[in-house]
Amino acid sequence: xxxxxxxxxxxxxxxLLLPLxxxxxxxxxxxxxxxxxxxxxxxxxxxxxxxxxxxxxxxxGSANPYWSDHSLGEETGTSFFAMRPEIRYWFxxxxxxxxxxxxxxxxxxYDFPLWGMLHKGTAAGPGLSFxxxxxxxxxxxxxxxxxxxxxxxxxKRFSGDTPLPAEDTMPDTKGYxxxxxxxxxxxxxxxx
Amino acid sequence: MAQExxxxxxxxPSKGFLALKTNLLEWTVAIPNVSxxxxxxxxxWNRSVAGITLKYKWRTNETxxxxxxxxxxxxxxxxxxxxxxxxxxxxxxAYNNFAAKLPGKSIGWTGFxxxxxxxxxxxxxxxxxxxxxLDIEFGLSLGAHYVLYQDFAIDASQTGIDFSDTRSGRILPxxxxxxALVWRKTSVKGKYNSTNxxxxxxxxxxxxxxxxxxxTNKETFDAMQQGRLKVYQNDVFQDLYQSDPDAYRADFExxxxxxxxxxxxxxxxxxxxxxxxKDKLRxxxxxLRNKTLAEFDKTVKAELRKxxxxxxxxxxxxxNQ
Numbered sequence: 001x002x003x004x005x006x007x008x009x010x011x012x013x014x015x016l017l018l019p020l021x022x023x024x025x026x027x028x029x030x031x032x033x034x035x036x037x038x039x040x041x042x043x044x045x046x047x048x049x050x051x052x053x054x055x056x057x058x059x060x061g062s063a064n065p066y067w068s069d070h071s072l073g074e075e076t077g078t079s080f081f082a083m084r085p086e087i088r089y090w091f092x093x094x095x096x097x098x099x100x101x102x103x104x105x106x107x108x109x110y111d112f113p114l115w116g117m118l119h120k121g122t123a124a125g126p127g128l129s130f131x132x133x134x135x136x137x138x139x140x141x142x143x144x145x146x147x148x149x150x151x152x153x154x155x156k157r158f159s160g161d162t163p164l165p166a167e168d169t170m171p172d173t174k175g176y177x178x179x180x181x182x183x184x185x186x187x188x189x190x191x192x
Numbered sequence: 193m194a195q196e197x198x199x200x201x202x203x204x205p206s207k208g209f210l211a212l213k214t215n216l217l218e219w220t221v222a223i224p225n226v227s228x229x230x231x232x233x234x235x236x237w238n239r240s241v242a243g244i245t246l247k248y249k250w251r252t253n254e255t256x257x258x259x260x261x262x263x264x265x266x267x268x269x270x271x272x273x274x275x276x277x278x279x280x281x282x283x284x285x286a287y288n289n290f291a292a293k294l295p296g297k298s299i300g301w302t303g304f305x306x307x308x309x310x311x312x313x314x315x316x317x318x319x320x321x322x323x324x325x326l327d328i329e330f331g332l333s334l335g336a337h338y339v340l341y342q343d344f345a346i347d348a349s350q351t352g353i354d355f356s357d358t359r360s361g362r363i364l365p366x367x368x369x370x371x372a373l374v375w376r377k378t379s380v381k382g383k384y385n386s387t388n389x390x391x392x393x394x395x396x397x398x399x400x401x402x403x404x405x406x407x408t409n410k411e412t413f414d415a416m417q418q419g420r421l422k423v424y425q426n427d428v429f430q431d432l433y434q435s436d437p438d439a440y441r442a443d444f445e446x447x448x449x450x451x452x453x454x455x456x457x458x459x460x461x462x463x464x465x466x467x468x469x470k471d472k473l474r475x476x477x478x479x480l481r482n483k484t485l486a487e488f489d490k491t492v493k494a495e496l497r498k499x500x501x502x503x504x505x506x507x508x509x510x511x512n513q
Contacts, residue, residue, distance in 0.1 A: 091319045091326060115296050130216055148222035175254025178222045
């Protein structure tokens with residue numbers, strides 16, 4: 001058989017198999033409205049992978065939101081970007097419904113002044129989350145989430161009223177903390 | 193039947209005498225916490241539970257001292273009594289070390305607190321699995337804690353902490369809110385709703401004893417009141433009572449023993465109750481016996497006095513005539 005035919009058959013077989021094995025598989029897209037209220041665009045996807053498990057990945061970030069602190073100069077402002085893959089366990093055996101507990105990893109880059117101090121660097125760490133999902137309709141869910149975790153960070157930090165020095169002359173900072181790391185009220189739309 | 197019930201009594205305790213719990217509200221402020229609760233008795237009608245909670249958020253290692261802090265190490269023993277398979281009340285004691293500083297403030301506090309208080313709440317079934325169950329608890333504790341603390345400030349280099357020399361102590365209210373997940377082999381539903389079936393047996397035995405005593409008493413005192421004073425078919429009684437009250441009393445004691453105490457003791461012995469309950473009932477029967485005898489003495493004394501008075505007045509009447 002010619003190669004294109006083989007490829008065609010393979011694709012067709014996969015397409016035929018998908019709905020069969022995907023009876024319980026669902027894909028959802030979501031956004032955290034609490035984040036949106038703080039001018040932080042965000043988007044998440046959630047893939048149901050079993051009776052009790054789902055895989056969620058979300059990203060959020062902002063650049064110079066309205067609440068940015070400009071106390072260290074106009075050129076400094078808040079900007080950050082973060083991603084969080086998460087595995088969720090659904091207690092009642094029906095994903096995207098009612099209570100779940102999750103294990104996740106948060107990775108972020110940040111650059112923001114806070115109380116007269118500039119923080120700049122990278123942070124990452126594991127976290128635990130817990131949430132509740134209400135089914136609003138056939139395809140629409142409302143999700144409440146909160147979580148905490150360890151956050152390891154390394155970067156620069158600068159405080160003072162002098163003009164900002166070059167980044168590599170700022171003092172290094174690193175460490176880790178146990179901190180709340182997510183809070184959300186999300187709208188979830190089930191794509192399929 | 194008795195054997196059957198004792199058989200299930202032995203089997204029951206393996207079904208979830210231990211519960212593991214974690215308070216979600218504390219996780220939202222990043223304080224890891226875990227509780228272990230143990231039934232205080234293996235009986236299926238047990239309602240008493242003892243628990244211990246550990247909360248530990250440690251001081252982290254950072255180049256610069258963080259601008260906000262909420263470090264806590266707490267140990268909290270607890271007792272609770274389940275009123276039914278939903279509500280519970282109880283008490284706790286707690287000791288903790290803490291360090292707290294709000295962001296943006298220059299001063300933080302560190303020290304310890306110790307105290308205790310009352311707690312109450314409800315537990316609802318959430319999910320039932322094949323071999324275990326997950327419940328959710330809504331609870332509240334309110335206590336009074338003695339707090340000994342000192343101020344601290346982050347030093348100029350922002351890498352160390354300056355502690356103030358003075359410590360202050362005071363007593364503060366200490367509330368705790370809980371929305372907790374509880375994992376157990378069995379759900380709270382159906383766990384704390386059975387009562388001791390022996391309690392009913394005990395109550396029935398007690399009632400029977402009381403009825404028997406009442407009947408005995410009634411017979412005796414009715415007879416006395418009517419001046420017959422023949423408690424059982426014994427005509428000597430009347431004479432005895434008048435001539436030799438002590439012998440009469442001994443007779444009554446024998447009668448009481450035979451018609452009440454022996455029967456009660458026999459019934460107790462034959463009941464399904466455990467030895468402790470039997471002993472309790474035996475003691476009770478003893479006390480009833482003594483009480484009855486005392487009452488008898490009182491009545492006899494009063495009766496004798498009355499007769500004497502009657503005789504005296506009769507004599508007087510005779511004299512007058």
